[in-house]
Amino acid sequence: MIALQILCFTLVLQWNTAQVDANSFCSTNDLHALILARGGSKGIPLKNLVEVNGLSLLSRSIITISNSSCFKHIWVSTDDEKIALEAKKYGALVHIRPEEYARDETSSIEAIKEFLEAHQTIQNFALFQCTSVFLKEKYIKEAVDKFQSHDCVFSVKRSHQLRWKLVDKQILPDNFNLKARPRRQDWKGDMVEAGMFYLSKRVLATKGLLQNENCAVVEIAAEDGLEIDTYRDLTIARCIMDNNA
């Protein structure tokens, strides 16, 4: 009996140590998470506050990012009061974004530059898109781990789509050879940006870049790649989460 208790105790101890080791790069990292969540979203109005399985897109992202324990702070850059309230409710810090950086035509990189301009001490950041509802802690940890030895890390998904292009009125294969059509089982596929997150550095962002030639990627499983842009995407996400819950 005592032997069993000691064994159990030792196992728990080993497990705890393993946990700490696995995450040590996270807690020492001076990395800031950033969510760009403006009020005037196209397609679905106030999309960031739309709920899926009891949590808004914004709060779900904040909770998952927070659960990973990889970030010094989680920032939400917004021009909208309701979004700011939701962000604070879940423990994020709010950066009030000027209206001229929250327009339809504002690019993410412009909004990031505006944020970094206002927070000069932040060197490393991770942009998260809360439209990627299937963000998971394991992806975040893999990304932060790879960011130790790279300038940038972003999410990708595999695509086995055969692309064609129009060149001088001629339809030509773009990513495969006509005479050797790849079979799915022996073709790894193309890597396509999944848009779930982008880890990068101030020195890149101030040049208007999120990526350079020293990036690493995190591969997102096909079933986690859904991004909410339309009501149809929302219906699909709700359906999947309801059935997994």
Ligand SMILES: *[C@@H]1O[C@H](CO)[C@@H](O)[C@H](O)[C@H]1NC(C)=O
């Ligand atoms: C965050 O962690 C808590 C506690 O472990 C867990 O119950 C919850 O499901 C997690 N939430 C998300 C969105 O990852």
